Amino acid sequence: MTPLVDQITIIGYGLIGSSIGRAVRARGLARHVTCADISPAVCARVREMDLADAATSDLAASVRTADLVILAIPVRSYAAVAKIIAPSLKVGAIVSDAGSVKESVFRDLTAHLPNHVHIVPAHPISGSEKTGPDAGFESLFEKRWCIITPDATTNALALTTVQQMWEGMGAMTAMMPPRQHDLTLAITSHLPHLIAYTIVATATDLGKDLESEVIKYSAGGFRDFTRIAASDPVMWRDIFLANKDAVLDMLQRFNEDLTALQKAIRSNDGDMLHDVFTRTRTIRQQIIDQGQADYRSASTASPHTPPAEVQRKSGQH
Amino acid sequence: MTPLVDQITIIGYGLIGSSIGRAVRARGLARHVTCADISPAVCARVREMDLADAATSDLAASVRTADLVILAIPVRSYAAVAKIIAPSLKVGAIVSDAGSVKESVFRDLTAHLPNHVHIVPAHPISGSEKTGPDAGFESLFEKRWCIITPDATTNALALTTVQQMWEGMGAMTAMMPPRQHDLTLAITSHLPHLIAYTIVATATDLGKDLESEVIKYSAGGFRDFTRIAASDPVMWRDIFLANKDAVLDMLQRFNEDLTALQKAIRSNDGDMLHDVFTRTRTIRQQIIDQGQADYRSASTASPHTPPAEVQRKSGQH
DSSP, X not given: OOOSEEEEEEEOOSHHHHHHHHHHHHTTOEEEEEEEOSOHHHHHHHHHHTOSSEEESOHHHHTTTOSEEEEOSOGGGHHHHHHHHGGGOOTTOEEEEOOSOOHHHHHHHHHHSOTTSEEEOEXXXXXXXXXXXXXXXXXXXXXXXXXXXXXXXXXXXXXXXXXXXHHHTTOEEEEOOHHHHHHHHIIIIIHHHHHHHHHHXXXXXXXXXXXXXXXXXXXXXXXXXXXXXXXXXXXXXXXXXXXXXXXXXXXXXXXXXXHHHHHHHHTTOHHHHHHHXXXXXXXXXXXXXXXXXXXXXXXTOOTTSOXXXXXXHHTOO | OOOSEEEEEXXXXXXXXXXXXXXXXXXXXXXXXXXXXSOHHHHHHHHHHTOSSEEESOHHHHTTTOSEEEEOSOGGGHHHHHHHHGGGOOTTOXXXXXXXXXXXXXXXXXXXXXXXXXXXXXXXXOOOXXXXXXXXXXXXXXXXXXXXXXXXXXXXXXXXXXXXXXXXXXXXXXXXXXXXXXHHHIIIIIHHHHHXXXXXXHHHXXXXXXXXXXXXXXXXXXXXXXXXXXXXHHHHHHHHHHTHHXXXXXXXXXXXXXXXXXXXXXXXXXXXXXXXXXXXXXXXXXXXXXXXXXXXOTTTOXXXXXXXXXXXXXXXX
16 A cells, blocks of 8 residues: 555553554555654563664654654553653644544644644544553454544544544545534443443452452353453443543443333333333344454454354354 | 263253254264254254254254253243143153253243153353354353252252263363352343343433434444343243342442442542542453353354453553
8 A cells, every 4th residue: 555644643552552553564554664652661562573764752752753743642641641742743743542432532632733733533432351562463453443432623635644544554534513512422432341340340449359250150141241340440430430420320320220220120120121121132233343342352353254253153043 | 981871851942052952072972962942933044054863843842862951032921831840750751951040940830840840950150142052152151151950859869960071072160059050140141131231221211313323333342231231031031030049139229339330439539530430440350261252153162262351461461
């Protein structure tokens, strides 16, 4: 593929950042990939594994010749990092990101970056509970959605470059306003994570004896929550604080629904339980039909293999 | 393997029942496997796929020569089925089950079965959101726990037979009182399912437009809940009603913890969030270390392949 830019600088080389780096290099989307990470240990590891053409902890220096800068760091660090890189960004540079909240991102970047750069926030809906440069892999974004949240002032050429970059990495792109993104993700991602963290904490608090049994018998449902609740603590702390209003709104709705089910159990209302459990069943099939049902990981992801659930489906039901 | 019994009758030939049938036949644990299912369509399918030596919808007839009867049906059907089979059970027959609640099971079976049979309740902690005889597979119970809940009156030989049957199918067995089982499962399985059903219902209720986006962007966490919330509605209605007190108790604890996190978000208490999210992370590793982290399905389960997460682990971190 013809490179879309000469130099891309990825700030934050964890699961997402290093996966972007891997994908950009493997597909030739940029002539030069620079890793910028405040952790010297991460930079050393990146050099050791040859995951970028250059690796530095000097964020300001890392963006000096960059055509495209992608922030792949916790969202509450954006303002601080924007301040650091602002004086070094060249005229016409594009600054994008991979953060899970978009209204606050846009606000923080706009406040601190110079007018001569183009801001194009983006969010790939893909991830894992794994962290660090070792956990990334080239196909993480394949067949996954990447939401781009431009506004009326967004430069069209910069938008196209970001879009092509994600599509070049195998993602499908969608555009929506930042507010709509934040509401959608509050229910599809942020609330599920909050619930998973809560239930794992509740179980752990039941004491050391029961905790051991919780682990032993986790195959009954609990273990699915533990995977989600193993996600990066700093990243998720930042998400909940940055998307506070939408998360609290969704939590309110969730609580109302949970209270209704609780009441049905208390009053032995089997019909109500059955109704809800039947409705929720159909949505799973829709997710399978849209090819978003498989859990993506380094050992299972491949562009040549359909998701496991799709393969299985044909032999069943 | 030398057969443990001459005839086993499995009542209810869905995911669990048909998996027991498959495992018992494949490993020669009984000389004769009888499928009993009130659905003639299921019996026809069982004959078509050759999943048992005999298949009938006449439950009473199915147990007449059975040495071991296993109920693999929703727990609130136990009393009705026990009444039907009671007059036909032979002296010394063992009646066991695979239900997810044990106090109510023991009560319902004891109330309706004759004194000349041995009741040994059991619960394999293994399952899937799939249902029906086609969804079962021989290795479903391999390396999974099966909890057996005897009491002071349980016949030792009958207990050993049930234990050997499950171990013969590849399961690990544990013994505990019915009450302890019900409390443990309330937190490891029943509450997670209730929460998953709730959040999927909440998201669905957000309206048709958002629903479509909910599916599109479900890879952010939501889809893990949809798998659980696709579980059998009748089975789960029965579980919540049969284990009502324990589920409501765990739900109360969960609500307290959720309220605390909600308050932390509202008051921007990032330290509290970070603390909880860090604690919950460690439990995942313990589940991986105990080999219970993989999602078992017909296409991935194999006695010769270690769980995917275990394989992956060695290459990361």
